[in-house]
Each structure stands twice: as structure tokens, then as C-alpha cells.
Amino acid sequence: MSGLFISFEGIDGAGKSTHIDATAKAFQAQGRVVTLTREPGGTPLAERLRQMVLNDSMDAMTEALLVFAARRDHVQQVIVPALARGDVVLCDRFSDATFAYQGGGRGFDWQVLQVLEQWVQGSGLGEAQALVKPDVTVWFDLPPAVAATRLAGARIPDKFESQPIAFFENVAAGYARRQAEDPQRFARINAHQTPDAVWRDVQGALRQAGHLRA
Numbered sequence: 001m002s003g004l005f006i007s008f009e010g011i012d013g014a015g016k017s018t019h020i021d022a023t024a025k026a027f028q029a030q031g032r033v034v035t036l037t038r039e040p041g042g043t044p045l046a047e048r049l050r051q052m053v054l055n056d057s058m059d060a061m062t063e064a065l066l067v068f069a070a071r072r073d074h075v076q077q078v079i080v081p082a083l084a085r086g087d088v089v090l091c092d093r094f095s096d097a098t099f100a101y102q103g104g105g106r107g108f109d110w111q112v113l114q115v116l117e118q119w120v121q122g123s124g125l126g127e128a129q130a131l132v133k134p135d136v137t138v139w140f141d142l143p144p145a146v147a148a149t150r151l152a153g154a155r156i157p158d159k160f161e162s163q164p165i166a167f168f169e170n171v172a173a174g175y176a177r178r179q180a181e182d183p184q185r186f187a188r189i190n191a192h193q194t195p196d197a198v199w200r201d202v203q204g205a206l207r208q209a210g211h212l213r214a
């Protein structure tokens with residue numbers, strides 16, 4: 001059986017985490033082995049880099065280089081081996097988040113991010129070849145003002161969660177640009193609904209793509 005790579009994306013508070021466990025259970029009920037992971041993170045080294053990215057002040061290029069360094073380790077150590085075993089890999093954020101947050105949110109150069117993506121998710125030798133990238137990206141699309149209301153008081157905000165709504169408008173624009181560049185890969189979910197309705201749409205999208213049975 002071949003592996004399947006699904007990423008979950010959206011601005012902070014959009015509702016990704018609420019639905020990733022349910023997605024894992026749905027695949028396990030169909031006899032699939034699931035690898036649940038996240039970015040930045042997923043390996044001991046990448047989790048250490050996560051702490052820096054989420055807590056330390058730095059410029060946009062430093063942030064981009066650290067998240068790609070974490071991704072390189074994660075791809076090599078976890079994602080590629082899991083896909084080779086035939087697992088379903090469910091990843092809470094992947095490279096679209098870098099384009100959305102560092103590209104859209106921070107205004108870092110989109111073309112430089114595309115070069116880094118080729119290097120990090122390819123062979124690392126700069127050769128033109130198939131990238132390690134999600135088969136499906138489930139994008140939880142939620143107005144930033146609604147996400148802010150959901151997060152208010154829920155936990156101590158990290159560096160990104162403390163950003164103003166204007167920042168998240170730019171992050172959302174980054175996600176929209178990524179979707180426009182690769183529309184077949186994206187399942188855009190209206191996350192401004194009840195959790196049950198969002199879950200129905202997530203299942204519907206994965207069924208329509210032929211990955212979940214009814």
C-alpha cells in the first residue's frame with residue numbers, strides 16, 4: 001500500500017487540532033497505520049528549533065531558515081520513512097505555513113521561499129525532481145477576527161498568536177496564494193461553522209479525493 005501525506009493548515013485558532021485526531025481515527029478504522037506529526041517539530045532537533053521560532057525574537061529570514069532547517073530533519077527522519085512504509089502521515093502544518101506566515105505575514109520574499117522549498121523537500125542538491133509535499137492540504141479558512149475570539153483566554157499566546165489581526169489577514173492571503181498556485185492539492189474548508197459541520201466537510205473532502213471510504 002502506498003503512503004498518503006495530508007497536511008492541515010490555517011491561521012492560529014482556525015480549528016486544525018480539533019479535527020486531526022478524528023481524521024486519524026477515521027483512517028485507523030479503515031486499517032491504515034497513521035503517523036501523526038507537526039511542524040515546526042516532529043523530531044527532537046526540530047522540536048528544539050520550534051521553541052526558538054515560537055518564542056525568540058528574530059527577523060523574517062532567520063525565521064524562514066529555522067523552519068526550513070526543522071523541516072529538513074523532519075522530512076528525512078519521519079515523513080519519508082513513514083510514507084515508504086505505507087503510512088498515512090497527518091501533519092499539523094507543513095511548508096504552506098512558511099509561505100503564509102513568513103511570506104504573507106512577515107513579507108519575506110516568495111521566490112526565495114520557493115528555492116528553499118526545492119532544496120529542503122528535494123534531494124538537497126538543487127536538482128529538479130519530485131518534491132516531498134502533501135497529497136492533500138486541508139485548509140481551515142476562518143476570518144482572523146473569529147479566530148482571535150476563539151483563542152482569547154484559551155491559553156497564553158506565543159509569539160505568533162500575539163500578532164494583530166492585520167498580520168493574520170496577510171497570513172490568510174498567503175494561504176490563498178498557495179492555493180491558487182496548486183489548486184488540486186487544496187481542500188478549502190469553511191471553518192466558520194459548528195465543529196460537527198466542519199468535520200462533515202473535512203470527511204467529505206477526503207472522500208471526494210478518494211482517500212476515505214464512506
Ligand SMILES: Nc1ncnc2c1ncn2[C@@H]1O[C@H](COP(=O)(O)OP(=O)(O)OP(=O)(O)O)[C@@H](O)[C@H]1O
Binds near residue numbers: 194
Ligand atoms: N468550529 C468551532 N467552533 C467554535 N470553536 C471552535 C471550533 N473549532 C475549534 N474551536 C475552538 O477554538 C480553539 C482553537 O481550536 P484549535 O486548537 O483546534 O485550533 P488550531 O487551528 O489547532 O490552533 P493553533 O494552530 O493555534 O494550535 C479551541 O478552543 C477550540 O475548542
Ligand SMILES: Cc1cn([C@H]2C[C@H](O)[C@@H](COP(=O)(O)O)O2)c(=O)[nH]c1=O
Binds near residue numbers: 040067092
Ligand atoms: C510550520 C510553520 C509554523 N509557523 C507558525 C504558525 C503557528 O503560529 C506556529 C505553530 O504553532 P501551532 O500551535 O502548532 O499551530 O508556528 C510558522 O510561522 N512557519 C512555519 O513554517
